[in-house]
Amino acid sequence: MSKKECVAMLLAGGQGSRLGVLTSDVAKPAVSFGGKFRIIDFPLSNCANSGIDTVGVLTQYRPYLLHSYIGTGEAWNLDERGGGVSILPPFATQTGGSWYAGTADAVTQNLGYLKQNDPEYVLILSGDQLYRMDYHDMLQCHKDNNADLTVAVMPVPWEEASRFGIMNCDDEGRILEFVEKPKEPKSNLASMGIYIFTADLLIKTLEEDAVDPNSSHDFGGDIIPKLLADGKRLFTYKFEGFWRDVGTISSYLETSMDLLGSEPAFDIFTNEFPIMSNSSTRPPAFYGPNAEVEDCLVDNGAQIFGKVTRSILAHDVFVGEGAVVEQAVLLPGARIEAGAKVVNAILGDKVVVEAGATLGSLDADTATVGNGDVVRKGE
């Protein structure tokens, strides 16, 4: 078996229950984002752009769409011989089988995959975060520090630090203490849930963790504290760019809006580190004679006859004559019929808002409509 320097394990099994109807029938990493992407495009593109060609994707919750979307990985140039994308769902063995019981357990159950690829380093990623990062830089930092584990961290506003897992470090970036949601934070460096382990240590630690009856088999809750207690060399890798974990409806909408405006917080128009996706082939977007579209992202295949502002329209979205759409995210195939009004809302795949119907308001919480549902006039 050929030796790989670094293999990525992408945790994509989560339900994302706080995303409500958006994840009622797909896993969170498969949720559409930014008009033409799905969330998992971001970590997969990061891998491809960082030269990591071997990625195990750990799936569990409603995996069908995710599996078919990832396919052979060719959309991210990850259809490599002797590597590429491997989809790793829970499986049975001669002694039975079990669901993934935690982030660390998911990797433990796939130690066979890791051993087969025999990497020097293992990159642990989350499939539900939006950011652009060159993992090669992080790996270099890991090597320079001669670290056992490197944790990517980002500075967060001090007043929000108590919402995160916070790393307290010395001047060299060596982690002294890890505190989950501290009441009185001593640092504002939050863990991003992105880890590079030296492979031998990871395997040994996971094998020990697996038989520890007191462990909940979680990287943040169990593995990091154990390595710290054992005096291992844990370092931070500081990341300053845009990073979001879209855990809730409001953060999903907020992060979507970060793509808009004249100077978007998250710039997806760059050729240097492209976000790749398994995109559909649709004709260009069609604008009717009375269309009014400002501050919007519009994917191919959309048809717009009405007025749309500050919104994101995925492929095959239809906005009828006289319809008004404001501050909304319309997922593929959503249909706003003539004269309907949609404000401050997220509409799932193929949602129909019937002619003349009204949905949402800027004064209320963001309205959400699940895939395929119909909003009728007067409801």
Added chain:
Amino acid sequence: MAKVIGIITCNYTSKEKDFTSADRPIAAVPYVGRYRVIDFPMSNMVNAGIRTIGVIMPKNFRSLTDHLGAGKEWSLARKNGGLFILPGTAFGTARVGSRFLIRDLIQNRAMLERSSDGYVVFSSANIVFNADLNELVDAHIASGADITAYTKIANEDDADVVAFDAEDGVVKGMKYGVKEGELAFLDTFVVKRSLLLDMLDWYAANDHLDLIEAALTHGAPLTINTFMYDGYCAAIFNKMSYFRANMDMLDPELYAALFPSGRHVKTKTHDTPPAKNETGSKVTKSLVSAGCRIYGIVDGSVLSRNVIVEPGAVVTDSILMQGTVIKSGAVVDHAIIDRNNVIPAGTVLKGTAEDVLAKGKARD
């Protein structure tokens, strides 16, 4: 469907020097923003279940092979069958006449002989339409004709389209150039593979001829049935027919006819983000591809990917190809701007509805 392979011929370019860049085969010309003309015959074949397609190349084939790659986007990158890039014999690219040159087929006889499929569907890469080719093949098998060809009553004169003279659905003769009301040949036909191989033997001495022409005029004439098509189609041979075929797609009914929801037109995909309509922009009656950034005014136009229309720029009734930048205050009207052109601030480029202005490809 019966087992069928496809052959697409791409050896045709425009007679007009200013129409896009000289020497680019029409097959590789961008159409409706994100497509190339060849996507339409390719998709018709693939949507009908054909998984073995040979594409006969013109001399200047770089842009075509770049676009087609290994055929992945058309499900043609496969173990058995798939996409075959075939050499053409013509030195250069034809500017008149023949689409299905016999010597091009003789040169590639091996592909036809190695196949075990019963039928061969041919298309040129100049006429765009979206049809279910199974209907053509089924009608062909049911009729017992030697060849069955897609035809349509011409809406207008076109010097480059082949006209058929037919009686009771059987072709009696052909000529280059069709007049309004005559029967136009849509450059798409089906023939039994074994008969095709025989024809290549019979006509070998006249290999400079078009296969259809030879079938009508040499030896015992073959029976060529017509198969009427009544959907949208556009013949793209020159600047004005190209311009009109693009502008047709700004009519929602014609757009729906060329892009029906059940038969997607497949093309090479790119990793471009969605288009961004900035505050202060205005886009009406237009088609805008992914990756565009619109700050100015666009009306009645077709934009390929990654076009930038700066604040204060005005684009009307025009076609802007990939990567074009229209700088602040520039005005572009009734024009075809080929890829990567930067139109400087304040420039005015105006053509007319009868004779649009065409600006050739800029360097990458």
